[in-house]
Amino acid sequence: MQDFQPSTDAIPVAAPKARSSHQAKVVWGTREVRIGGDAPVCIQSMTNTDTVDAIGTAIQIKELAQAGSELVRITVNTPEAAAAVPYVREQLDRMGIDVPLIGDFHYNGHTLLTDYPACAQALSKYRINPGNVGKGEKRDRQFGQMIEAAMRWQKPVRIGVNWGSLDQELLARLMDENAQRAVPSDAKQIMYEALITSAIQSAQSAEAMGMPGEQIILSCKVSGVQDLISVYRELARRCNYALHLGLTEAGMGTKGTVASAAALSVLLQEGIGDTIRVSLTPQPGESRTQEVVIASEILQALGLRMFNPSVTACPGCGRTTSTTFQELAKQIDDYLRQQMPTWRSQYRGVETLKVAVMGCIVNGPGESKHADIGISLPGTGEAPAAPVFIDGEKVTTLRGGQIIAEFQQIVDNYVAQRFGA
Numbered sequence: 001m002q003d004f005q006p007s008t009d010a011i012p013v014a015a016p017k018a019r020s021s022h023q024a025k026v027v028w029g030t031r032e033v034r035i036g037g038d039a040p041v042c043i044q045s046m047t048n049t050d051t052v053d054a055i056g057t058a059i060q061i062k063e064l065a066q067a068g069s070e071l072v073r074i075t076v077n078t079p080e081a082a083a084a085v086p087y088v089r090e091q092l093d094r095m096g097i098d099v100p101l102i103g104d105f106h107y108n109g110h111t112l113l114t115d116y117p118a119c120a121q122a123l124s125k126y127r128i129n130p131g132n133v134g135k136g137e138k139r140d141r142q143f144g145q146m147i148e149a150a151m152r153w154q155k156p157v158r159i160g161v162n163w164g165s166l167d168q169e170l171l172a173r174l175m176d177e178n179a180q181r182a183v184p185s186d187a188k189q190i191m192y193e194a195l196i197t198s199a200i201q202s203a204q205s206a207e208a209m210g211m212p213g214e215q216i217i218l219s220c221k222v223s224g225v226q227d228l229i230s231v232y233r234e235l236a237r238r239c240n241y242a243l244h245l246g247l248t249e250a251g252m253g254t255k256g257t258v259a260s261a262a263a264l265s266v267l268l269q270e271g272i273g274d275t276i277r278v279s280l281t282p283q284p285g286e287s288r289t290q291e292v293v294i295a296s297e298i299l300q301a302l303g304l305r306m307f308n309p310s311v312t313a314c315p316g317c318g319r320t321t322s323t324t325f326q327e328l329a330k331q332i333d334d335y336l337r338q339q340m341p342t343w344r345s346q347y348r349g350v351e352t353l354k355v356a357v358m359g360c361i362v363n364g365p366g367e368s369k370h371a372d373i374g375i376s377l378p379g380t381g382e383a384p385a386a387p388v389f390i391d392g393e394k395v396t397t398l399r400g401g402q403i404i405a406e407f408q409q410i411v412d413n414y415v416a417q418r419f420g421a
């Protein structure tokens, strides 16, 4: 066996690559969300209410915004929905919610944006799907009408291609051309090409009409993880428009969460993606805000943004038979989340707090020392004592039935002392 020696070369520290794209500005009132360039990756979400129900839609938008969504997209599919948009906006303004709204248009966006100027004005960005703006000669005209509306109202657009509604004429043409080649490409590769071509050619048409490239955001959404990675790598290589990133129809629960995290993480680490959405199907009874929570967890896990204090907890094993540490980890996590709306305005930087809740002596003290505050609970056979560490130093040992309440108080004191200044 070869003798292993430590290397003297420094191991590179992993970090996401810098992004390089145009920067778009999405504005409502005094609120400005920057997308692309050196702006932080921002979080989007979408309502699932009927937009005609202006009150219900406004309430859901408020929930999404309060959960951390920085842009919220709403369906604008009928004249009634377009007529309701200004009322949705008005309700939000009354509630003090200034999150910019994006109108999601398919098939009739050119008509709605022309016939309902108050809707066009109340929205802060328009989503245009080039596969759903019309066929043949109508396609260019109707797409042009939407771009004209965007320029008239000085709104940015997202040209959002989706493989479920890909421009079939373009796809058929590319398939035919491929079939003529001596060595045809795989059908999947032609589909990738059609997605990218549809997005970039549409963006170029918009620019030819006078729309600044900075006001255009692109997306090419597919539902397979490897497909999304392939498409976005190539899209980012071929253009410098800001990119909206998301796995479309990600699915429900764990599957949707894991697939979105897998796909988005690879691309974000490569510096691809300026705004993200997790297209999660809510479980029955689950809040729509779950997609925002997951999106923020992805960005925080990658170290791209910090939203909430993090709780490191061990998974538990045969060394700990009690559920105390699971309960403590959950209660502390819940408590920190509950406190954040208040703490965020009171304690600058509190979102960087790191708390560790560990199950036994094996990794407990070590992991606790790496955190700002850590507690190492007693495992099976250990003395019933829980040492607490602050900034790497053991400060006290908790015992008895009040450990959870006492540890929470220690966290409160630490937050006030460190972030209150």
Ligand code: SF4
Pocket: 314, 315, 316, 317, 318, 319, 320, 358, 359, 360, 361, 362, 363, 364, 379
């Ligand atoms: S810290 Fe202790 S209880 Fe937790 S997983 Fe490691 S060995 Fe098990």
